[in-house]
Amino acid sequence: MEEEMLQQLRSKATELLLREEWIQAINVYSQLISLCQQNLSQPHQTSDPADRLSKLHKSLSLAFSNRADARSRLRDFDVAIEDCERALEIEGTHYKALLCKGKILLNLNRYSDASHCFQKALFDNQSNGSSETLQGYLDRCKKLEFQSKTGAFDLSEWVLNGFKGKSPELAEFIGSVEIKRSENIGGRGLFTTKNVEAGTLLFVTRAVATGRGILPEPGEDADESARLVMWKDFIDKIVEASMKCGRTYRLICTLSSGEREEDLGVPDISLFRPEADELVFTKEKPDMGKILSILDVNSLTEDAISATVLGRNKEYSGVGLWILASFINHSCNPNARRLHVGDHMMVHASRDIKAGEEITFAYFDVLVPLRKRREMSKTWGFQCNCKRCRFEEVFGCREELREIEMVLEFGGSDKGALVFKLEEWMKKWVAKGKEKGYLRASFWAMYSEVFKSEKSMRRWGRRMPAIGAVAENVAEAVGADERVVQTMAAEGLRKSSDGGSTAEMERAMKLGRGICSKAMKKQATRAYLELCLVQD
Numbered sequence: 001m002e003e004e005m006l007q008q009l010r011s012k013a014t015e016l017l018l019r020e021e022w023i024q025a026i027n028v029y030s031q032l033i034s035l036c037q038q039n040l041s042q043p044h045q046t047s048d049p050a051d052r053l054s055k056l057h058k059s060l061s062l063a064f065s066n067r068a069d070a071r072s073r074l075r076d077f078d079v080a081i082e083d084c085e086r087a088l089e090i091e092g093t094h095y096k097a098l099l100c101k102g103k104i105l106l107n108l109n110r111y112s113d114a115s116h117c118f119q120k121a122l123f124d125n126q127s128n129g130s131s132e133t134l135q136g137y138l139d140r141c142k143k144l145e146f147q148s149k150t151g152a153f154d155l156s157e158w159v160l161n162g163f164k165g166k167s168p169e170l171a172e173f174i175g176s177v178e179i180k181r182s183e184n185i186g187g188r189g190l191f192t193t194k195n196v197e198a199g200t201l202l203f204v205t206r207a208v209a210t211g212r213g214i215l216p217e218p219g220e221d222a223d224e225s226a227r228l229v230m231w232k233d234f235i236d237k238i239v240e241a242s243m244k245c246g247r248t249y250r251l252i253c254t255l256s257s258g259e260r261e262e263d264l265g266v267p268d269i270s271l272f273r274p275e276a277d278e279l280v281f282t283k284e285k286p287d288m289g290k291i292l293s294i295l296d297v298n299s300l301t302e303d304a305i306s307a308t309v310l311g312r313n314k315e316y317s318g319v320g321l322w323i324l325a326s327f328i329n330h331s332c333n334p335n336a337r338r339l340h341v342g343d344h345m346m347v348h349a350s351r352d353i354k355a356g357e358e359i360t361f362a363y364f365d366v367l368v369p370l371r372k373r374r375e376m377s378k379t380w381g382f383q384c385n386c387k388r389c390r391f392e393e394v395f396g397c398r399e400e401l402r403e404i405e406m407v408l409e410f411g412g413s414d415k416g417a418l419v420f421k422l423e424e425w426m427k428k429w430v431a432k433g434k435e436k437g438y439l440r441a442s443f444w445a446m447y448s449e450v451f452k453s454e455k456s457m458r459r460w461g462r463r464m465p466a467i468g469a470v471a472e473n474v475a476e477a478v479g480a481d482e483r484v485v486q487t488m489a490a491e492g493l494r495k496s497s498d499g500g501s502t503a504e505m506e507r508a509m510k511l512g513r514g515i516c517s518k519a520m521k522k523q524a525t526r527a528y529l530e531l532c533l534v535q536d
C-alpha cells in the first residue's frame with residue numbers, strides 16, 4: 001500500500017517533468033517528499049525493515065534532486081540548491097543532485113565549486129555512460145575559471161567568423177578596480193587600482209536581466225507602446241530575480257536611487273565576486289518602490305554611444321541592469337567603453353588610465369559642444385561636473401566659440417574655414433594638448449565633415465593639422481570613439497587603395513584597441529573596423 005502510493009506519485013511527477021510542466025512537477029514532488037518523510041517517521045511491520053528504509057531514503061533523495069531540477073529550470077536557484085543539499089545529506093554522491101548543483105553553481109559563476117560537484121559526480125555509480133557529459137562540464141568550468149582569474153578573453157575567432165553561431169560563453173571577471181567616493185563627480189564611483197593601457201579589460205559582468213525588442217523609428221505611433229512593453233518585460237524580470245535570489249536583491253540594494261548619494265555606503269569590491277559569498281540564502285521581501293527608483297537611475301541601454309553591441313542584429317534595442325557597471329559615473333572626457341556580448345557587458349579602458357583615476361563612460365554623446373551636453377545631462381537628472389565641462393565652462397563664453405556654434409546650428413558656412421579659425425584661436429589662447437582635445441571633440445562633427453570631403457581637404461588640408469594627429473589628440477582627451485577611428489580608418493583605407501601610405505590605418509588600429517579592447521586581437525580589430533566602415 002505504502003509503495004503503491006509512492007509509485008503513483010513518482011510516475012505522475014516523472015510525467016510532468018518530461019512534459020516540462022515545472023510548477024506542477026514541483027507540487028507533486030513536494031507531496032512525494034512529505035509522504036516519504038511521514039513514512040520514515042512511522043515504524044512499519046515488514047519482513048525486511050532495513051530494505052524498506054533504504055528504499056524510502058532512495059525515493060526521498062531522488063525526489064529532492066528532481067524537485068531541484070524543476071526549480072532550477074524556473075531559475076529558482078536558492079531553493080533548488082537547498083534541495084540538492086538535502087538529497088546529498090541522504091546520499092553523499094547522489095549523481096543527479098551533484099549534476100544539478102554543479103549546473104546551478106556554473107550558472108551563478110562559481111566555477112571552482114561547480115567543478116568540485118562534477119568531479120564528485122564522476123565517482124558515483126550512476127554516472128556510468130555520462131562521463132563525457134561530465135567531462136564537458138569540467139572543461140567549461142576550467143575555461144571559465146581561467147577567464148575569471150586572468151581576464152584573458154578572446155573574441156577574435158567569433159569576430160573573424162562574422163559573428164556566426166552562438167556568442168562565446170564568457171565568465172565574470174573583476175580586474176584592477178575598486179569602489180570609492182568620487183571627489184570630482186560626487187556619490188560613489190569606480191576607480192582603477194593600477195595603471196592600465198587603452199584596451200585593457202576592467203571587468204566583465206552579466207546582466208541581472210535584460211529586455212529586448214525591435215522598436216519602430218522614434219516618433220512613430222507604435223514606438224512608445226513597443227518601448228513600454230520592452231521596459232515592462234525588463235522590470236518584471238528584475239523583480240522576479242530579486243524575489244528568487246537573496247544575493248541578487250542584496251546587490252541591487254547597494255545601488256543609488258538618485259537621492260543623497262553622498263550618504264550611501266561604499267561597498268567592498270569583493271561583495272561582487274560570486275565566489276566570495278557563502279551559500280547561505282536569507283530572504284528579504286523585495287521593496288517594489290525601491291527597485292523601480294534604482295532601475296530609473298541605473299538601467300543602461302545597449303545602443304548608447306559608448307557601447308558596442310557585438311553579433312546582434314542592429315535593429316534590436318536592449319535595456320539591462322549590470323550591477324558593477326552601475327557604479328560608473330558619466331564624464332564628458334570618459335576613459336572607458338563597453339562591449340555587449342549576449343547578456344554580458346565587457347568594460348575596458350578607451351584610453352590609458354592612471355592608478356587611482358576614476359573610471360567613467362559616456363552616458364550620452366560627448367562629441368558635441370558644451371551647451372548640447374548640458375541639455376542631455378539635464379534629461380539624465382544631473383548637472384555634469386566633469387573636468388572637461390568645468391574647463392569649457394570658462395572657454396565656452398568666448399565669443400569666437402559661440403560664433404562657430406551659431407554657424408553650425410544654422411549651417412551655410414565653409415566648415416574648412418571654421419576648423420581653420422578654431423585651430424588659429426587655440427594657438428592664440430595657448431590651449432594645451434588635452435584642452436585642444438576637448439575643444440576639437442566638441443566640434444568633431446565639423447572636423448569630420450572636412451576630413452571626409454575631398455573638396456574641403458584640397459582647399460584647407462595643408463593649413464590644418466593632419467587627421468591622424470587630430471584623432472589621436474581627441475582620443476587622448478575623451479577616449480577612443482568609433483566615429484573618430486572610422487574617419488581615420490576611412491582615410492587610411494582610401495590612401496592604401498591608392499597605393500599610398502597606410503600610416504592612418506596603423507594609427508586607427510592603435511586607437512581601435514580603445515574601441516575593441518584587448519579581447520580582440522589585431523586581425524579581428526582590423527576586421528571589425530573595416531566592417532564598421534562598410535556599414536557606415
Ligand SMILES: C[S@@+](CC[C@H](N)C(=O)[O-])C[C@H]1O[C@@H](n2cnc3c(N)ncnc32)[C@H](O)[C@@H]1O
Nearest residue numbers: 187188256261326327328329330382383384385
Ligand atoms: C549609475 S549612477 C552612478 C553611480 C552613483 N554615483 C552612485 O553613487 O551609485 C548614476 C548617478 O550618478 C550621478 N552622476 C553620474 N555621473 C555624474 C556626473 N558626471 N556629474 C554629476 N553626477 C553624476 C547622478 O546622480 C546619476 O543619477
